């Protein structure tokens with residue numbers, strides 16, 4: 001389990017509530033209290049506080065959070081920083097990433113595959129954009145600092161997000177921050193912290209007993225002549241904030257040590273199972289595939305022999321076709337050309353080019369006199385019709401071959417006839433495949449396009 005990190009996310013939509021102070025100092029306390037623990041801090045902010053605090057002097061850094069979010073494994077971006085805390089350098093360029101960030105669990109997958117162990121602290125921006133949402137869903141624990149009623153009000157958006165997605169809210173907890181102990185009230189709620197806590201619980205939010213006081217000393221730590229930001233543990237040890245951080249860090253450590261299966265691990269497991277399911281589905285699809293080309297009857301042997309994949313809408317018949325067999329067939333039926341005619345070779349060139357990028361649909365019809373006919377369509381990959389024809393199938397039922405439609409008859413005969421020898425009320429789609437890896441077409445993503453095409457034809461048929 002060592003390779004799956006425990007994620008602690010600090011988040012609030014409200015700015016200036018103490019997120020970054022909490023994130024950076026917690027990292028230092030956690031490391032100080034459990035020396036052999038790997039503690040990593042990552043910030044999605046562009047304030048560079050993390051860098052200012054942890055960067056070792058004269059140390060050249062390489063890679064940033066942006067690289068992490070665009071696919072570089074986290075462990076490759078990790079920097080050993082001050083106080084023994086690891087960090088990934090911050091980035092100024094995250095705003096453009098938001099649009100491209102796919103899905104709510106992308107970050108969870110990234111940390112699961114990051115190779116980083118121990119605890120990762122995620123400091124987020126004061127918003128709920130897709131990146132912050134990802135940080136929330138990836139977290140084993142979320143701390144939401146609240147300093148006043150407006151920031152408490154804002155929490156409802158985080159809770160609502162979890163409700164919408166059906167995610168367990170037990171990871172979420174509020175922590176009163178920047179509490180001014182000088183302010184006292186008469187009556188039941190004697191101070192800011194008790195008041196905030198009471199309101200939080202009243203709204204159904206979990207709120208920590210621990211809180212962080214407002215301290216002028218702590219506030220002064222990030223304004224220094226040398227431009228440095230000092231940690232509470234070394235420069236504000238005499239304040240009560242120091243003992244509050246100690247208490248909080250202890251609480252986090254306990255929960256870390258009790259978490260045998262962090263979210264990143266669970267997500268990784270789920271993903272592995274999904275992969276397994278996909279593989280099974282692929283193998284099942286592969287099993288029903290005919291071993292030969294139904295146009296020429298020859299078995300598929302060797303690379304490059306499969307140029308097209310065909311499948312009937314009822315899935316009873318599917319297999320690969322030789323490139324030459326299929327394009328030759330198209331050439332004959334579309335241009336009414338005998339393979340021995342002079343024009344055939346010339347037309348074949350044209351057909352080859354278009355067939356490699358289009359999807360062909362063959363749908364049997366019956367005319368008023370009960371004779372079978374064939375509706376043929378060529379579509380582009382998005383499903384837009386490029387060409388359509390209605391072809392006569394005279395002679396099909398009788399088995400009369402005319403040298404031009406022989407290959408078509410063979411294809412239909414093997415794939416589309418029912419027990420009575422007539423054509424079934426189904427249709428056939430033919431997709432070009434990559435000759436080097438034809439079976440790829442049966443993999444989940446590619447196969448979905450075939451299913452989409454069946455759906456489209458089905459819609460066109462019913463309309």
Ligand SMILES: Nc1ncnc2c1ncn2[C@@H]1O[C@H](COP(=O)(O)OP(=O)(O)OP(=O)(O)O)[C@@H](O)[C@H]1O
Pocket residue numbers: 014015016017018019020021022045124125126178212213214215216218219220222241
């Ligand atoms: N316990 C504290 N006592 C006094 N001042 C504090 C305390 N914690 C944080 N501050 C100060 O409050 C200000 C905001 O803190 P911080 O930057 O941590 O908030 P933030 O929520 O990360 O802000 P942003 O939303 O802009 O990222 C800073 O000036 C910081 O020094």
Ligand SMILES: [Mg+2]
Pocket residue numbers: 019020021045047124
């Ligand atoms: Mg901040």
Ligand SMILES: [Zn+2]
Pocket residue numbers: 293294295296297298321322325
């Ligand atoms: Zn063939």
